[in-house]
Amino acid sequence: MEPLSWTGAFAPLVPVLWTALAAVAILALLRWIAGFFLSEGDTQTQSDGTLAVTRGPLEMLDLATWWALLAALAVVAIFVAGGAALAEGAGILGAMSRRLLPVWIALASTFALSLTFKRRLGLYGKLFDSTIGMIGFALVMFWVFAAFMGAFGLIVTHDPLGQSGAMKNELPGMPYTRMLGEVAEGSYPYYLLGGDNLGRDVFSRMIAGSWVVVQIAPMATAFAFMVGITLGLPAAYKGGRLDELLSFLANLILAFPVILLFYLLVTPEIVETGIPAYMAAVMFLFPIAFIAILLNSRYRTRPALNTPLLIAVIGGLGWVYLSLISERFGPLDILPQALDLFDIPGGILVVFVSVVFVNSPTVFRIVRGLAFDIKTRDYVAAAQTRGEGSWYIMLWEILPNARGPLIVDFCLRVGYTTILLGTLGFFGLGLPPESPDWGSTINDGRKLLAIYPHPAIVPALSLLSLVLGLNLLADGLREESLRD
Amino acid sequence: MLAFLLRRIAVMLLTALCLTFVVFFLTNLQPNLEKLAKAEGNSRMTDAEVTSFLETRGYARNVFVKYGEWLGVLPGFVIEQPDGSVRGRCFERADSVPPDAPAFCGVLQGDWGYSSVFRDDVGSIVATRLGLTAKLMFWVMVVMVPSALILGVLAGMREGSRTDRSLSTVSILSTATPEYVSGVILIAVFASSAVGLRWFKGTAASAMENATLENFLLPVVTIALYGTGYIARMTRASMAEVMTQQYIRTARLKGVRFRDIVLKHALRNALIAPFTVIMLQFPWLLNGVVIVETLFNYKGFGWTLVQAAGNNDIELLLAVSVVSVFVVLVTQLISDIGYVYLNPRISVA
Numbered sequence: 149m150e151p152l153s154w155t156g157a158f159a160p161l162v163p164v165l166w167t168a169l170a171a172v173a174i175l176a177l178l179r180w181i182a183g184f185f186l187s188e189g190d191t192q193t194q195s196d197g198t199l200a201v202t203r204g205p206l207e208m209l210d211l212a213t214w215w216a217l218l219a220a221l222a223v224v225a226i227f228v229a230g231g232a233a234l235a236e237g238a239g240i241l242g243a244m245s246r247r248l249l250p251v252w253i254a255l256a257s258t259f260a261l262s263l264t265f266k267r268r269l270g271l272y273g274k275l276f277d278s279t280i281g282m283i284g285f286a287l288v289m290f291w292v293f294a295a296f297m298g299a300f301g302l303i304v305t306h307d308p309l310g311q312s313g314a315m316k317n318e319l320p321g322m323p324y325t326r327m328l329g330e331v332a333e334g335s336y337p338y339y340l341l342g343g344d345n346l347g348r349d350v351f352s353r354m355i356a357g358s359w360v361v362v363q364i365a366p367m368a369t370a371f372a373f374m375v376g377i378t379l380g381l382p383a384a385y386k387g388g389r390l391d392e393l394l395s396f397l398a399n400l401i402l403a404f405p406v407i408l409l410f411y412l413l414v415t416p417e418i419v420e421t422g423i424p425a426y427m428a429a430v431m432f433l434f435p436i437a438f439i440a441i442l443l444n445s446r447y448r449t450r451p452a453l454n455t456p457l458l459i460a461v462i463g464g465l466g467w468v469y470l471s472l473i474s475e476r477f478g479p480l481d482i483l484p485q486a487l488d489l490f491d492i493p494g495g496i497l498v499v500f501v502s503v504v505f506v507n508s509p510t511v512f513r514i515v516r517g518l519a520f521d522i523k524t525r526d527y528v529a530a531a532q533t534r535g536e537g538s539w540y541i542m543l544w545e546i547l548p549n550a551r552g553p554l555i556v557d558f559c560l561r562v563g564y565t566t567i568l569l570g571t572l573g574f575f576g577l578g579l580p581p582e583s584p585d586w587g588s589t590i591n592d593g594r595k596l597l598a599i600y601p602h603p604a605i606v607p608a609l610s611l612l613s614l615v616l617g618l619n620l621l622a623d624g625l626r627e628e629s630l631r632d
Numbered sequence: 633m634l635a636f637l638l639r640r641i642a643v644m645l646l647t648a649l650c651l652t653f654v655v656f657f658l659t660n661l662q663p664n665l666e667k668l669a670k671a672e673g674n675s676r677m678t679d680a681e682v683t684s685f686l687e688t689r690g691y692a693r694n695v696f697v698k699y700g701e702w703l704g705v706l707p708g709f710v711i712e713q714p715d716g717s718v719r720g721r722c723f724e725r726a727d728s729v730p731p732d733a734p735a736f737c738g739v740l741q742g743d744w745g746y747s748s749v750f751r752d753d754v755g756s757i758v759a760t761r762l763g764l765t766a767k768l769m770f771w772v773m774v775v776m777v778p779s780a781l782i783l784g785v786l787a788g789m790r791e792g793s794r795t796d797r798s799l800s801t802v803s804i805l806s807t808a809t810p811e812y813v814s815g816v817i818l819i820a821v822f823a824s825s826a827v828g829l830r831w832f833k834g835t836a837a838s839a840m841e842n843a844t845l846e847n848f849l850l851p852v853v854t855i856a857l858y859g860t861g862y863i864a865r866m867t868r869a870s871m872a873e874v875m876t877q878q879y880i881r882t883a884r885l886k887g888v889r890f891r892d893i894v895l896k897h898a899l900r901n902a903l904i905a906p907f908t909v910i911m912l913q914f915p916w917l918l919n920g921v922v923i924v925e926t927l928f929n930y931k932g933f934g935w936t937l938v939q940a941a942g943n944n945d946i947e948l949l950l951a952v953s954v955v956s957v958f959v960v961l962v963t964q965l966i967s968d969i970g971y972v973y974l975n976p977r978i979s980v981a
Binding site: 176179180183280396399400402403404405406407408411412415417418420421423481563567570571574575587590593594597598599600601602604605608609611612614616618619620623 | 643647650651654655658661662663664667697783784795798801804805807808809810812813816817819820823824827834874915918922923927937938941942944949953956960961963
C-alpha cells in the first residue's frame with residue numbers, strides 16, 4: 149500500500165491556502181504600517197441621521213485582508229468537510245477528518261443549539277456574542293468531545309498502548325503492519341500521524357492523551373476551588389489571626405518551586421510512605437465540608453428539610469470519599485472490599501492530589517481578595533442586620549457576587565492545570581511510563597526530536613490548542629461578564 | 633519603613649525555616665534513606681545491613697536533631713563505629729575525634745555538606761551551577777522584559793483598537809505555550825533535519841563555556857516566550873487604566889501630541905504594576921529554567937535540581953531548595969518595596 153500524502157485529492161488547494169495566508173500576513177502588516185501615515189476615512193452624518201464612512205486606502209486594505217482571511221478559512225473548511233466525505237481519498241487530513249466525524253457533528257449541533265437559544269442561556273449564551281470566546285469554546289469542546297468519544301473507542305484507530313515492530317518512528321500516513329511484511333487484517337490500514345519510538349500510533353495516543361487531561365484537569369481545578377473557597381471566605385470575612393495563619397500557609401506553599409514540590413511528593417518512595425494518601429484524605433474532606441456548610445447555612449431554620457438532606461448528602465458523599473481514599477493494601481485500607489465503589493488507578497490519585505495542592509493557595513488568595521472587597525457592600529451589611537449567620541453571608545451573599553471573576557479564573561486555571569499535568573508527564577512523575585498523556589508523550593518524543601519530530605510535535609500542538617482554547621474562552625467570558 | 637522591612641524579613645526567615653524543614657523531613661523519610669543506603673553502599677544490602685549503615689552514619693536519629701545539625705545550631709554528631717573508630721558530621725572517619733574538628737558544622741557555618749551524586753562539595757556545585765543559570769536568566773531578562781513592555785504599552789495605549797486586539801491575541805498565545813511545548817516546536821522547526829532549517833542547535837551543552845547565538849538563542853527564547861505574554865497582558869491592563877485617567881484627558885485637551893502623552897505622561901505610571909509582576913515572575917521562571925535546562929541539556933541550576941531530586945541527594949537538594957526559596961522570597965520583598973517606592977499613593981508607616 150502507498151503511504152498517504154497530507155492532502156490527497158485536495159493537493160491543488162494547498163498553494164491556494166498558502167497564498168491566502170501570505171496575503172493575510174502581508175496585508176495586515178501593510179495596514180498596520182499604513183495606519184501611522186494615512187488617516188481613516190471620514191465619517192459624515194447624513195440628513196436621515198445615519199453615518200456614512202468614505203472609503204479611503206485604509207478601508208480598502210481592511211477589506212482585502214478580510215477577503216484573504218475568508219479565502220484561507222474557506223480552504224480549511226473544504227479540507228475538513230471534503231475530508232470527512234472522501235476519507236483516505238483526501239490524504240491524511242481527510243482520513244483524520246473522517247475519524248473525527250462524530251466530533252464535528254457534536255460540535256456543530258452544540259453550536260447550532262447554543263446560537264439558537266443564546267438569549268435564554270445567561271452568561272453561557274452571551275459567550276456566543278464574542279468571536280474570541282466562540283473560538284476558545286470551539287477549541288475546548290473539540291478536545292472534550294474527542295476525549296469522551298475516544299474513551300468509548302469511537303475515534304482511535306489503534307490501541308494507544310499497542311506496539312508494532314514495523315512502525316517504529318514511521319512518518320505520518322504510513323500503512324500499518326504489525327510486523328514487517330505482515331498486513332493486519334481488519335485493523336485500520338494506516339498510522340495517520342505516524343508511529344513513535346516504540347511503534348505506537350501517534351494519532352490514537354493524542355486522542356487517548358486528551359482523555360487523561362479531560363478526566364483530571366477540570367476535577368482537580370474544581371477541588372482546588374472548593375479548598376480555596378472554604379478557606380478563603382472565612383479568612384477574608386473573619387480576618388484577624390485566622391487570616392494571618394491561613395495567608396502565611398498559602399504563601400508558604402506558593403514560595404515552593406512547583407517542580408521541587410512535585411519531585412518531593414510524587415516519587416515512588418514518598419508514595420510508599422503514604423503521605424500523598426493522607427493529603428488526599430484531608431483535601432477530599434473539603435468538598436464534603438463545603439457542600440454540607442452550603443446546605444446547612446441555607447436550610448438550618450427548616451430542620452424538617454435540613455436534617456434528612458444533610459444526612460443524605462453527607463452519607464452519599466462520605467461513601468464516595470471513603471471509597472476514593474481507601475485502597476486495597478494501600479496506606480489507608482479502611483473500607484471493606486465489598487463496599488469499595490471504585491479504585492483510582494495507581495499514580496492518578498497522587499498526580500491529582502499534588503495538582504490540587506499546588507493550585508489551592510492561588511485560589512485562596514483570589515477568593516480572599518474578592519471577599520475583602522465584597523464584604524463592605526451594603527447587601528452584606530443588610531444580611532448582618534437581618535441576623536444571618538456568618539457562613540450564610542459568606543456562601544450565599546458574598547460567593548454568588550464573586551462568581552464572575554471566579555468563573556473566568558476557573559477557565560484559566562484549568563489551562564494552567566493542563567500545563568502542570570504536562571510538566572509532571574514531561575519529568576516522568578506520577579503517571580505510568582507508557583501512559584498516553586501529552587506530557588509523557590512529549591518526554592518520550594524529545595529524545596529523537598532532531599530526526600523524527602512528529603511524535604513530540606503532535607501532543608505539543610494538542611496541548612497548546614487546548615490551553616489556548618481555555619485562555620480565549622476565559623478572555624471571552626471576562627469581556628462578556630464585564631459588559632453588564 | 634524600617635519596621636515594615638524588619639517584619640517582612642522576619643516572616644521571610646520563618647518561611648525559609650518552615651520550607652527547608654519540610655524538604656528535610658521529606659528527604660529524610662525512611663524509604664528515601666533506604667534508597668540512599670542502597671545507592672551509597674550496594675544495591676543488594678540486607679535489611680540489617682541497611683539499618684547499620686544508616687545508624688553508623690548518623691541517619692537513624694530524630695529528624696529535628698538532624699535538622700538542627702544541618703542548620704548548624706546543634707553540635708554535629710560523633711558516632712563510635714563497630715570497629716572502634718569514630719565518624720562524625722564535621723570530620724572524616726578517624727580513630728579519635730580530631731582536635732581541630734569544629735563542634736558545629738551546618739549551613740550557618742557555611743558548610744553545605746557533600747553531594748552523593750556529584751561526589752563534590754555542595755557549596756561549590758551550587759555556586760557553579762547558579763553562575764550558569766544566571767547567564768541564562770540574564771539573557772532571558774534582556775529578551776523578555778523590553779519585548780513584553782513594548783507589546784503591552786502598544787496594546788494598552790489605544791484600548792480596543794486593532795493593534796490592541798492583535799497584540800493581545802499574541803500574548804494570549806504566548807501564555808498558552810508552556811516551555812516544553814514551545815521548546816519542542818522551536819527545536820523541531822529550527823534545529824531538526826526533518827524540517828531542514830538547521831539554523832540553531834537543539835542542545836545548549838556547548839553554551840556553558842561559550843555561548844553563541846547558535847547554541848543559546850533557542851533556550852533563551854523558549855523561557856522568555858512564556859513569561860512575555862503574561863507581563864505584556866499586565867502592562868496592557870495597567871496602561872489601559874492609566875490612559876483613562878483625568879490627567880491624560882487634560883493633556884489631550886491641551887493639545888499635547890499623542891506620542892508625548894504616552895511617553896511623558898502615561899508610561900511611568902503604567903510601569904508600576906508590571907514591575908511587581910516581573911519580580912513575581914521569578915518563581916515561574918525558575919520552573920521554566922528547570923524545564924528548559926532539561927530539554928536543552930544545559931547543566932545549570934535547574935538541571936542540578938532534577939538530578940538531586942531524582943537521585944535523592946539530600947544535602948544538594950536542600951541547598952537547591954534553600955537557594956530557590958530564597959530567590960522567591962527576596963523577589964517578593966523587592967516587589968513589595970519597589971511597589972511602595974514607585975507608587976506615591978501607598979505608604980507603609
